[in-house]
Amino acid sequence: MITHEGTLTYVGTGNVGSHAVVALARTGVLHRITLVDPDVCEGRNVRSQAFTVRDVGRRKVDALAALIRRVDPGLEVRTFAAPVEDVPLGALRADVIASGPDALEPRRTTSRAARRLGIPYVDAGVNAAESLARVTVFEPSPDAACTECGWSTEEHATLDRRYPCDGDVARSPTGASAHLGELAASQQVAECIKLLTGDTTHALLGHELLVGTAAHRHLVSRRTQAPSCPFDHRRWRIQRIEHRAGALGVRRALALLPGAVRSETRLRAYGDAFVCRLVCPRCNTSRETLRLARRIAARQRRCEGCGETLLATGIDLTDTLTLAHVRGRHQRASLASLGMRAGDVFTIEGPDTEAHFEIGG
């Protein structure tokens, strides 16, 4: 459901996103924009993205926020200099979510977040080799296609199979020129405006626009849901609770599911697992903990014995917490002590039902 409050979240502020964000700020239809990107501006970005040499070394979201404020001082800008996977789901909520990332993982995370929140999602990208600009608009209905519906088996495999012997897979730059990014950005902004103003008569909802600059071609195609898509496409009904994360204990949270006995419920954090123990790969010492894997700070990961970075190994992870996890020294564990914060969404699962909650504060 579109509420038309003039809010938008943009994920990935690179070749497409940096141009789109500035153009969006100039439209005058926005009251608040949320920017998400973990990267720092590099010298090579200046030629293809909306940054200048003065921005080199700055976080992209900070450089863009400064630029946007010069364009529209009244526009509220929120920034997350982090991967979208680390941003609380509730913090992504807006009238429209848009993205222009350079990798599959943030695209999948953003697509799923938009669907869970029931928000239209406008994704854009470029193919430098074929001089193509693309914009796709996804509806938030459960029978509509999502980003992953159009992925090949190889693309799914890239994300769904990870082997430690592969090492870190580095992202390669798209190699796209500024004008190609700007083309995709302008088409994306046009679609965002339609959604933000409610003028959806000619919106691309459920469709994809492909523009080829080499041979002056454009193509509009319908996106349909793939039966083999691994995502369930469900929108979540998320209840906002007014408790701050520090004021809500895990034991109390487990009792939030109506009609379920607390001893039979489980707490699941959106997009993350809990770490019960950290291990030092050098000296094999271990330390008990109870925290979300993505919310363990670098200082908390340092081995007191040898200074090595502690690891959360597979067997010391758990997808859900039960009463059995909050005994002993974790008896009084709160959602904050688990690393949760305002905007995070968690699910309480019972034998037959589940409910989703967003932390307030």
Next chain:
Amino acid sequence: MTNRDKVLTSFLERQCAEGLALAAASDLLDLVPVGPRPTAVYLAHFCCTGLVRRHGRVVEHDAFLVGIRFPDSYLRHFDTAQVLTWLEPWDVFHPNIRAPYVCVGRMEPGTGLVDLLYQLYEVIAYHNVEMREPHALERDACVWARHNVARFPVDDRPLRRRVRAPAPTRPRRGLDAPAQEL
């Protein structure tokens, strides 16, 4: 478990039955389910011959412990580091193992427990050895393995077998010739 998890529950129950059946038919494997049913975590004790590096020498060892966990997303994703945890011994010597990580090859989401146990056994006993440094977790062991291919596997007994009589014990031997010491 919610209704959505019925497929995973069924999968986990089947893995438990098949894994325990394999352990019952093997004198080289002991499998311990951990936690409530349906069991998602196992401790796999392998009593086969493998290698460790102690005091600079590569020697045989006959007890290895690996943790196996099936995350809730296991039927859709396979992240080796989340599924397999090398627990003991910490000084294991193998190109595919650097505790707490172990790499058993290109596994698919939903790979069964029995398959994982076989793959682990084949790694530990040097049936399955990564000889190329870029793909190895322990590169020292990779170099060593290339010079000692003729000695592999270090244990050629089948995993699925049950021997009533105790196996004859043999003295542990160091495998390093002086020229090959690391």
